[in-house]
Amino acid sequence: xxxxxxxxxxxxxxxxxxxxxxxxxxxxxxxxxxxxxxxxxxxxxxxxxxxxxxxxxxxxxxxxxxxxxxxxxxxxxxxxxxxxxxxxxxxxxxxxxxxxxxxxxxxxxxxxxxxxxxxxxxxxxxxxxxxxxxxxxxxxxxxxxxxxxxxxxxxxxxxxxxx
Numbered sequence: 001x002x003x004x005x006x007x008x009x010x011x012x013x014x015x016x017x018x019x020x021x022x023x024x025x026x027x028x029x030x031x032x033x034x035x036x037x038x039x040x041x042x043x044x045x046x047x048x049x050x051x052x053x054x055x056x057x058x059x060x061x062x063x064x065x066x067x068x069x070x071x072x073x074x075x076x077x078x079x080x081x082x083x084x085x086x087x088x089x090x091x092x093x094x095x096x097x098x099x100x101x102x103x104x105x106x107x108x109x110x111x112x113x114x115x116x117x118x119x120x121x122x123x124x125x126x127x128x129x130x131x132x133x134x135x136x137x138x139x140x141x142x143x144x145x146x147x148x149x150x151x152x153x154x155x156x157x158x159x160x161x162x163x
Contacts, residue, residue, distance in 0.1 A: 080150040091139040101128040
């Protein structure tokens with residue numbers, strides 16, 4: 001027999017082994033790919049669940065802080081409103097007391113104001129109109145001061161809450 005004929009079964013056997021190894025290697029690659037994809041999906045799902053949990057916790061914390069700030073703002077607003085009501089009450093009392101003051105003297109026919117014979121600078125001889133104007137301006141300034149105080153206190157509360 002020819003020597004190459006004896007090689008044919010060996011080559012067929014070697015080819016079969018290479019084919020089997022190729023199939024096993026390809027199967028291994030597919031299994032590894034599927035396992036990596038599954039692990040990737042599981043990791044992504046775990047991370048998404050953790051993210052959603054943290055987001056929910058942060059959202060609840062934000063809502064709690066917001067609720068706290070709103071309650072604080074309402075409390076401060078009520079205090080300011082009570083203070084302004086007190087100021088308005090005192091304004092009414094002061095204006096009632098000023099109604100007994102004399103009115104401003106009439107102007108002379110030439111249009112110049114009437115001379116004033118005020119002996120002091122304490123305001124006790126101011127006319128009713130002038131006194132009312134000054135008392136109303138003082139009350140307006142007090143209301144603005146109360147509103148400003150409420151703004152400062154509310155700002156401090158918010159800053160303290162957000163720390």
